[in-house]
Amino acid sequence: MNENKGILSGGWSMVMRNKRYIFWFWLLNLVLAAFGVSAFSEQAHHVLDNSLYSGKLMHTFNISVFAEMLSRPEFGPTSAAGWSAFGFSVLFFVFTALFLPGVFLGYSSPYRLPREDFFRACGRNLWRFIRLLFVSGIIMGIVAGLLFTLHGVIEKKAGDSTNELLVPEVQLIGLIVIFLVMATLRIWFDLAEADIVLNDQRAVRKSISAGFRHTWRSLGRLLTSYVVTTILAAIILVAGILIWQSWVQPGSTVSAFLVSQLTLFLLLIPRFWQRGIAVSYWQQKMLAPVVQTVPVITPIAPVVTLAPAPIVVIPPSPAPEGA
Numbered sequence: 001m002n003e004n005k006g007i008l009s010g011g012w013s014m015v016m017r018n019k020r021y022i023f024w025f026w027l028l029n030l031v032l033a034a035f036g037v038s039a040f041s042e043q044a045h046h047v048l049d050n051s052l053y054s055g056k057l058m059h060t061f062n063i064s065v066f067a068e069m070l071s072r073p074e075f076g077p078t079s080a081a082g083w084s085a086f087g088f089s090v091l092f093f094v095f096t097a098l099f100l101p102g103v104f105l106g107y108s109s110p111y112r113l114p115r116e117d118f119f120r121a122c123g124r125n126l127w128r129f130i131r132l133l134f135v136s137g138i139i140m141g142i143v144a145g146l147l148f149t150l151h152g153v154i155e156k157k158a159g160d161s162t163n164e165l166l167v168p169e170v171q172l173i174g175l176i177v178i179f180l181v182m183a184t185l186r187i188w189f190d191l192a193e194a195d196i197v198l199n200d201q202r203a204v205r206k207s208i209s210a211g212f213r214h215t216w217r218s219l220g221r222l223l224t225s226y227v228v229t230t231i232l233a234a235i236i237l238v239a240g241i242l243i244w245q246s247w248v249q250p251g252s253t254v255s256a257f258l259v260s261q262l263t264l265f266l267l268l269i270p271r272f273w274q275r276g277i278a279v280s281y282w283q284q285k286m287l288a289p290v291v292q293t294v295p296v297i298t299p300i301a302p303v304v305t306l307a308p309a310p311i312v313v314i315p316p317s318p319a320p321e322g323a
Contacts (some may be wrong), residue, residue: 008225011276014107021103022272026265036088040081096131101125104197128196131199136189147178175318187222188215190278225277233270
């Protein structure tokens with residue numbers, strides 16, 4: 001429990017130190033969403049500005065009136081609005097892959113990351129993140145397809161049983177298992193993203209391998225942390241829906257905009273908290289320890305100075321007598 005508190009609190013402190021990232025991503029989402037729905041809004045204006053049916057969509061939502069509006073010839077092809085929304089959705093994912101490396105680097109930094117360092121990290125890791133997104137999308141798509149197919153088969157088998165309560169139980173258990181498996185995959189690739197940026201890893205496969213090893217090594221700890229943040233996101237979503245139903249009056253576009261955008265802004269907090277958890281875990285378990293090299297001092301032998309040999313003076317022999 002102390003370990004879970006460690007990465008949860010560590011990730012939360014990173015989010016609180018870098019609240020500006022949440023604001024900028026919310027603003028980016030808002031701007032791209034406005035461009036994405038602009039085509040649909042323009043087509044709807046051509047119909048609703050000159051029709052009495054607009055009241056049935058402004059004060060309430062009538063599915064039959066909405067379907068009739070889409071089928072009118074003056075509305076135009078629905079593919080135009082669809083492609084516009086799809087294109088800006090893809091653009092949002094591209095911007096996410098571009099700016100997330102800077103977020104990871106900012107979370108790991110003990111000080112406010114300078115702007116030039118943020119964008120330098122974004123540019124250096126862009127192609128690495130795009131490759132990682134392709135790999136994660138393929139793996140998650142295959143696993144999700146297999147899980148939902150298996151869930152459908154088991155649900156069909158449960159429907160053949162005489163136990164009426166078996167089908168909802170199988171549905172609930174199956175959805176919980178799918179959620180846990182997909183959350184595990186999310187943890188895996190979040191750790192890989194953190195390792196790519198913080199370890200400056202050019203070989204994406206090495207970060208994927210390291211993320212996989214650490215995901216299984218600390219699965220309980222990481223999965224518990226991600227489930228806590230997911231529960232928080234669910235609480236925020238339910239609260240936003242209840243506030244919408246209770247306080248937003250029909251036709252009040254300002255209230256609808258404020259409540260919806262506040263809900264979306266708060267929903268970004270658990271997502272960025274999960275990024276902080278990944279960075280906190282990386283710093284605790286995946287960061288290679290720095291080995292300090294101690295220089296080996298070789299003792300210097302003392303210099304022995306030899307004294308010069310004494311000079312022996314031989315006295316001359318005495319001269320012989322009578323010489």
